[in-house]
Amino acid sequence: xxxxxxxxxxxxxxxxxxxxxxxxxxxxxxxxxxxxxxxxxxxxxxxxxxxxxxxxxxxxxxxxxxxxxxxxxxxxxxxxxxxxxxxxxxxxxxxxxxxxxxxxxxxxxxxxxxxxxxxxxxxxxxxxxxxxxxxxxxxxxxxxxxxxxxxxxxxxxxxxxxxxxxxxxxxxxxxxxxxxxxxxxxxxxxxxxxxxxxxxxxxxxxxxxxxxxxxxxxxxxxxxxxxxxxxxxxxxxxxxxxxxxxxxxxxxxxxxxxxxxxxxxxxxxxxxxxxxxxxxxxxxxxxxxxxxxxxxxx
Amino acid sequence: xxxxxxxxxxxxxxxxxxxxxxxxxxxxxxxxxxxxxxxxxxxxxxxxxxxxxxxxxxxxxxxxxxxxxxxxxxxxxxxxxxxxxxxxxxxxxxxxxxxxxxxxxxxxxxxxxxxxxxxxxxxxxxxxxxxxxxxxxxxxxxxxxxxxxxxxxxxxxxxxxxxxxxxxxxxxxxxxxxxxxxxxxxxxxxxxxxxxxxxxxxxxxxxxxxxxxxxxxxxxxxxxxxx
Numbered sequence: 237x238x239x240x241x242x243x244x245x246x247x248x249x250x251x252x253x254x255x256x257x258x259x260x261x262x263x264x265x266x267x268x269x270x271x272x273x274x275x276x277x278x279x280x281x282x283x284x285x286x287x288x289x290x291x292x293x294x295x296x297x298x299x300x301x302x303x304x305x306x307x308x309x310x311x312x313x314x315x316x317x318x319x320x321x322x323x324x325x326x327x328x329x330x331x332x333x334x335x336x337x338x339x340x341x342x343x344x345x346x347x348x349x350x351x352x353x354x355x356x357x358x359x360x361x362x363x364x365x366x367x368x369x370x371x372x373x374x375x376x377x378x379x380x381x382x383x384x385x386x387x388x389x390x391x392x393x394x395x396x397x398x399x400x401x402x403x404x405x406x407x408x409x410x411x412x413x414x415x416x417x418x419x420x421x422x423x424x425x426x427x428x429x430x431x432x433x434x435x436x437x438x439x440x441x442x443x444x445x446x447x448x449x450x451x452x453x454x455x456x457x458x459x460x461x462x463x464x465x466x467x468x469x470x471x472x473x474x475x476x477x478x479x480x481x482x483x484x485x486x487x488x489x490x491x492x493x494x495x496x497x498x499x500x501x502x503x504x505x506x507x508x509x510x511x512x513x514x515x516x517x518x519x520x521x522x523x524x525x526x527x528x529x530x531x532x533x534x
Numbered sequence: 535x536x537x538x539x540x541x542x543x544x545x546x547x548x549x550x551x552x553x554x555x556x557x558x559x560x561x562x563x564x565x566x567x568x569x570x571x572x573x574x575x576x577x578x579x580x581x582x583x584x585x586x587x588x589x590x591x592x593x594x595x596x597x598x599x600x601x602x603x604x605x606x607x608x609x610x611x612x613x614x615x616x617x618x619x620x621x622x623x624x625x626x627x628x629x630x631x632x633x634x635x636x637x638x639x640x641x642x643x644x645x646x647x648x649x650x651x652x653x654x655x656x657x658x659x660x661x662x663x664x665x666x667x668x669x670x671x672x673x674x675x676x677x678x679x680x681x682x683x684x685x686x687x688x689x690x691x692x693x694x695x696x697x698x699x700x701x702x703x704x705x706x707x708x709x710x711x712x713x714x715x716x717x718x719x720x721x722x723x724x725x726x727x728x729x730x731x732x733x734x735x736x737x738x739x740x741x742x743x744x745x746x747x748x749x750x751x752x753x754x755x756x757x758x759x760x761x
Binding site for chain 1: 555559564
């Protein structure tokens with residue numbers, strides 16, 4: 237288990253990370269969410285022992301984290317890079333060897349992951365001939381092929397189309413099923429909803445929200461409602477319990493309730509006038525929660 | 535000359551790692567200290583190979599022409615001087631490589647490689663200029679004390695001392711004890727620089743910015759990028 241206890245890192249007067257605490261258990265996925273400069277990469281760099289926290293501790297199975305643990309970590313940094321003039325095979329076998337893997341074993345695993353991630357190209361192809369998406373997949377393979385105990389992925393979905401993003405998600409879930417601890421950062425909340433067990437929202441180094449995804453949803457309650465097929469929006473504005481509402485180009489009406497029980501009153505009102513194809517009272521999406529938290533903590 | 539040719543190899547190696555944006559990944563897989571040591575050891579292997587080729591060449595040349603050049607060279611050179619020269623060469627190359635790596639860790643563009651090599655070239659050049667003073671007949675007999683103090687001080691700066699002492703020893707201008715003391719001093723300084731370099735190398739491999747205006751000046755691309 238990886239554990240961060242009240243970790244703080246400052247660069248001169250700038251507080252990059254303040255009082256951050258969380259745990260990652262085997263087979264668990266934790267997502268760090270935050271805008272640029274929120275402290276996500278700094279957190280990763282501290283876990284990787286690139287630099288020490290000013291305060292607090294980072295523990296791996298109750299032992300203080302140091303460079304010896306790094307070889308158990310698969311890391312995909314935000315800034316992607318590979319030796320452009322080398323072939324996929326040469327490069328990944330070199331990385332595997334650095335983790336103590338034998339050549340034959342590495343070749344076998346490389347083929348498995350190339351097939352699994354649908355990499356277009358042969359192992360003998362040079363990296364410079366690959367598309368950005370395929371190069372990104374190769375970098376993920378470099379992290380996965382030695383079966384790391386901890387996988388750290390900094391913005392793994394940036395620059396990937398939805399089809400390739402789904403392939404990446406499948407690969408991450410396979411690593412999770414094998415018991416790998418996974419931490420990833422992203423701006424894309426849809427992928428957080430698909431992957432994360434536990435989320436931490438950071439803003440200017442401060443933790444503004446953290447918890448298991450289900451608990452976070454429950455904390456916010458089913459306050460969001462979508463209504464389709466109801467035309468007179470002005471009638472809804474006067475209803476009690478409506479915090480705000482808006483409609484996009486005569487499309488669905490988005491309503492935020494003051495409390496979950498106000499949904500019943502709204503339902504009765506809109507259905508009293510006849511057939512209604514859609515009435516959906518749901519938890520806010522992580523994107524809505526994120527925007528809300530950023531606004532509140534500004 | 536050996537130092538100069540090897541520093542460019544190590545500068546290119548660090549530049550390749552940095553420009554491939556692999557710094558962070560490599561630091562996770564292999565500690566900065568091990569990486570630095572690995573690069574330096576591979577250069578020593580190269581040096582060993584190079585020396586072996588020279589010796590083989592002279593041996594084959596000697597056998598085919600009947601020349602006894604190599605045998606006489608070794609026979610006439612005091613064994614202690616030979617040992618000292620080997621140790622001294624190891625230290626001189628080591629420190630040249632360390633300095634270069636430290637400078638090269640600031641590189642963000644292959645066009646900046648000369649910027650990492652030039653400071654070391656200047657040091658080696660200083661060593662050569664000082665050698666002219668030091669080996670001149672008037673140096674020990676004259677009373678230019680300020681110059682002598684200055685030269686004695688910079689002799690401790692690695693690799694300047696390493697470049698001078700073999701010839702001074704051969705000319706018997708210094709004793710073995712003095713040469714050994716200088717070697718020990720240089721080793722101590724080198725160790726301290728190496729420790730600092732590991733930290734700098736690690737930070738340099740993680741950094742995406744060019745901090746030094748000198749390095750900006752060496753690259754048009756970077757100058758445009760950081761306008």
